[in-house]
Amino acid sequence: MKLSTLPSAASRPTRPARSKAGPGQARAVPDGGKPQGPGHEDQADRRHEILEIAAELFAERGYRATSIRDIAERAGLLAGSLYYHIRSKEALFVEIHNKALEAAALRIRTALDGLTDPWERLQAACLEMLEIQLNPGSLTLPIMNNLRSVPVNVRDALIQQRDAFETIFRDLVADLPLEADIDKNLYRILLLSLLNSADGWFREGRLARAEIAAQIIRIFRHQKT
Amino acid sequence: MKLSTLPSAASRPTRPARSKAGPGQARAVPDGGKPQGPGHEDQADRRHEILEIAAELFAERGYRATSIRDIAERAGLLAGSLYYHIRSKEALFVEIHNKALEAAALRIRTALDGLTDPWERLQAACLEMLEIQLNPGSLTLPIMNNLRSVPVNVRDALIQQRDAFETIFRDLVADLPLEADIDKNLYRILLLSLLNSADGWFREGRLARAEIAAQIIRIFRHQKT
DNA sequence: CCTACCGATCGGTAGG
DNA sequence: CCTACCGATCGGTAGG
Numbered sequence: 001m002k003l004s005t006l007p008s009a010a011s012r013p014t015r016p017a018r019s020k021a022g023p024g025q026a027r028a029v030p031d032g033g034k035p036q037g038p039g040h041e042d043q044a045d046r047r048h049e050i051l052e053i054a055a056e057l058f059a060e061r062g063y064r065a066t067s068i069r070d071i072a073e074r075a076g077l078l079a080g081s082l083y084y085h086i087r088s089k090e091a092l093f094v095e096i097h098n099k100a101l102e103a104a105a106l107r108i109r110t111a112l113d114g115l116t117d118p119w120e121r122l123q124a125a126c127l128e129m130l131e132i133q134l135n136p137g138s139l140t141l142p143i144m145n146n147l148r149s150v151p152v153n154v155r156d157a158l159i160q161q162r163d164a165f166e167t168i169f170r171d172l173v174a175d176l177p178l179e180a181d182i183d184k185n186l187y188r189i190l191l192l193s194l195l196n197s198a199d200g201w202f203r204e205g206r207l208a209r210a211e212i213a214a215q216i217i218r219i220f221r222h223q224k225t
Numbered sequence: 226m227k228l229s230t231l232p233s234a235a236s237r238p239t240r241p242a243r244s245k246a247g248p249g250q251a252r253a254v255p256d257g258g259k260p261q262g263p264g265h266e267d268q269a270d271r272r273h274e275i276l277e278i279a280a281e282l283f284a285e286r287g288y289r290a291t292s293i294r295d296i297a298e299r300a301g302l303l304a305g306s307l308y309y310h311i312r313s314k315e316a317l318f319v320e321i322h323n324k325a326l327e328a329a330a331l332r333i334r335t336a337l338d339g340l341t342d343p344w345e346r347l348q349a350a351c352l353e354m355l356e357i358q359l360n361p362g363s364l365t366l367p368i369m370n371n372l373r374s375v376p377v378n379v380r381d382a383l384i385q386q387r388d389a390f391e392t393i394f395r396d397l398v399a400d401l402p403l404e405a406d407i408d409k410n411l412y413r414i415l416l417l418s419l420l421n422s423a424d425g426w427f428r429e430g431r432l433a434r435a436e437i438a439a440q441i442i443r444i445f446r447h448q449k450t
Numbered sequence: 451c452c453t454a455c456c457g458a459t460c461g462g463t464a465g466g
Numbered sequence: 467c468c469t470a471c472c473g474a475t476c477g478g479t480a481g482g
Contacts, residue, residue, distance in 0.1 A: 064374055080463075193422050
């Protein structure tokens with residue numbers, strides 16, 4: 001179990017980089033620019049920062065095992081203060097999840113741009129999904145799985161969003177010249193299941209992501225004869 | 226982390242607080258009639274019952290989201306009383322996991338018995354894994370995934386056990402006449418990833434399990450030419 | 451197997 | 467964004 005470094009009244013977490021304005025110092029000002037009032041921008045940035053921190057923790061530990069205090073600590077503030085930025089833990093999770101799906105959809109659509117061969121398109125989508133699932137650096141994190149510890153009402157909303165996302169793959173599979181005895185529905189589900197759980201089986205230092213995507217297509221490729 | 230011995234027949238509560246049971250009584254008979262003193266068998270049965278209840282809950286909600294009180298309640302006793310039967314929540318989880326892997330290995334080996342064609346063998350193993358993952362009625366439950374909310378020290382022990390289990394599939398894949406440009410390691414990992422997450426994507430009322438197994442083999446089957 | 455409890459931790463809030 | 471706190475719940479224990 002993690003020994004909590006939860007701050008007592010005496011020792012507080014040190015804030016990373018973003019400290020409140022020090023004594024005599026004005027509020028954060030962009031380097032050469034004009035001073036800004038307590039703008040929406042600052043708050044929005046701070047909020048986005050918190051979302052990314054939370055996303056990373058949720059992805060690492062799951063919903064239940066990530067506490068509000070964990071998130072607050074890494075963001076450099078106290079648990080109660082987090083509620084200045086978020087409404088609740090559940091709302092935070094839902095927002096992260098939806099933003100991640102949206103970003104993922106955009107990335108994949110971009111990766112597909114200009115490609116016409118159906119297998120080539122599928123491979124590009126697979127590669128992009130791998131990158132998304134394995135990249136710990138943004139909101140596009142592996143949070144689509146591991147919904148077991150999420151409260152049911154929250155989960156239902158997420159699954160609906162996810163279904164919409166999967167339309168991309170539904171279309172990709174529909175374009176494939178697959179043998180007639182292959183169930184395209186199951187085919188898509190199996191493929192997505194692989195990709196979504198990538199952070200569970202991927203091992204750094206073995207095959208590169210592009211090689212994995214190529215292998216996946218090699219396996220899943222069946223030409224209608 | 227200490228791993229409990231696997232066979233449950235001789236397993237006993239760790240704390241022999243009760244007086245010695247009488248002369249070896251036969252197992253408890255539901256409505257049989259004769260009153261019985263408390264024997265090992267009763268305790269072992271009760272313990273096994275608790276393990277199955279806990280397994281089901283862990284599978285449903287994950288480690289973290291399943292409380293000792295949840296388990297106790299469903300077993301019909303109070304939280305504190307559970308510690309007469311188990312040592313800790315962690316030890317309980319590890320024991321369940323190991324027993325499930327052992328049972329799964331046995332079931333698959335049995336399903337393979339008599340089959341010689343490598344593809345037929347792989348398909349039989351896939352089907353058996355599906356049955357195991359989707360059957361909510363025993364210790365062979367879908368608990369091999371979803372390890373994210375499990376404390377790291379526990380998780381490490383489980384992953385080691387799982388690796389041993391995967392040897393079965395390593396052998397099955399080794400026997401396949403696959404094209405040379407397919408990475409057998411990745412091939413096995415992808416296949417297991419599908420099967421292990423089956424309870425995440427399976428939908429009752431669509432394809433039957435046997436049909437799914439057949440489809441999986443249809444997709445994963447590539448003849449060396 | 452129960453009663454009665456423990457210290458820790460949880461998500462969240464009031465008021466500044 | 468902090469201080470100070472709430473009620474609920476957690477895994478676990480002592481003693482019967």
